[in-house]
Amino acid sequence: MQDSPRRSDAQRNRERILEVALAELSRCAEAPLSAIARKAGVGQGTFYRNFPSREALVLEIYRHEMGNVADSATRLLETMPPEQALRAWMDRLSEFAMTKAGLADAIRQATSTPGGPAKPAHTPVSDAAELLLRAGEAAGTIRPGVTAEDLLLAIAGLWQLDPHENWRPRATRLFDLVMDGLRRGAPGR
Numbered sequence: 784m785q786d787s788p789r790r791s792d793a794q795r796n797r798e799r800i801l802e803v804a805l806a807e808l809s810r811c812a813e814a815p816l817s818a819i820a821r822k823a824g825v826g827q828g829t830f831y832r833n834f835p836s837r838e839a840l841v842l843e844i845y846r847h848e849m850g851n852v853a854d855s856a857t858r859l860l861e862t863m864p865p866e867q868a869l870r871a872w873m874d875r876l877s878e879f880a881m882t883k884a885g886l887a888d889a890i891r892q893a894t895s896t897p898g899g900p901a902k903p904a905h906t907p908v909s910d911a912a913e914l915l916l917r918a919g920e921a922a923g924t925i926r927p928g929v930t931a932e933d934l935l936l937a938i939a940g941l942w943q944l945d946p947h948e949n950w951r952p953r954a955t956r957l958f959d960l961v962m963d964g965l966r967r968g969a970p971g972r
Contacts, residue, residue, distance in 0.1 A: 797833045799823045805844050805886065812889040816840070838893040845890050852879050853907035856914050865918035866925060870962055872915055873938060876908070877954045881946040909935065916965075923971025937961045 803823040807814040816837060820830035834840035855875050859868035912931035919925030940957050944950040966972055 796823070796825050796829055800825060800830060800833055800840075801844055801847060804840055805848070805883075808841065808844065808889045809883045809886045812886075812892055841886070841889045841893040844886060848879060848883065848886070850907050852876055853911040856911035860915065860918055864924070865915065865922045866962075866966070869915040869919055869925070869965075870958065872911065873958045873961070874954075876938075877941055877950075877958070880941055881944065881950050881954070919965070919969075924969050925965045926968040927970070929965060934961070934965075937964070
C-alpha cells in the first residue's frame, strides 16, 4: 500500500525541518525555531506538530545523526577489512563530533533543564562499535575481549578537542594510538 500524498508531504516536511535544523543548530545552538521553520518552508503549526519543543527537535536530530554514524559501520564492513572499517568508522564519528559542535551545545542546553529530557543513550553507536570490534576480533586483527564501552572511553579524548581549531591531526594521532593498542595482542598479528 502506498502512502497517501498527505502522508508523503508530512514526511517530507519533517525531513526538511530536521535537515534545516541540523544545519542551523550546528552553526548556532540558540537558532530561533521560527527561523528554522521559515528556512524549512513550513508554517509554525506544521513545525510544532512535528516538534512540540526545542528539546524534542534537538533530541530527534541527535538520534537521527547517531543512527547515521552507527549505520555506517555495516556499510564500512561491506567494503573493507574489519580493522580498516573500525578506523574509518572512528573518523566518521570524529567528523560528526567536530562538525556538529553547535548541535552538541544545543543538546547540552536541551538536556540540562531540571526535569527536562535526558540525553539519549549511545546504544546505536555502542552497537556499531561492538559490531566492528567483534569483526576485527574474528579476523584476528583486534585483541580479544575489548568492549564497545572500552573503545568509547578510549576515544573520549575526541570530545576535548576544539572544533574551531585544526582538530584533525590530533584526532588522527589519538585514533592511531587507540588502534595500536587494539592491535596489540591480536592473534593474527
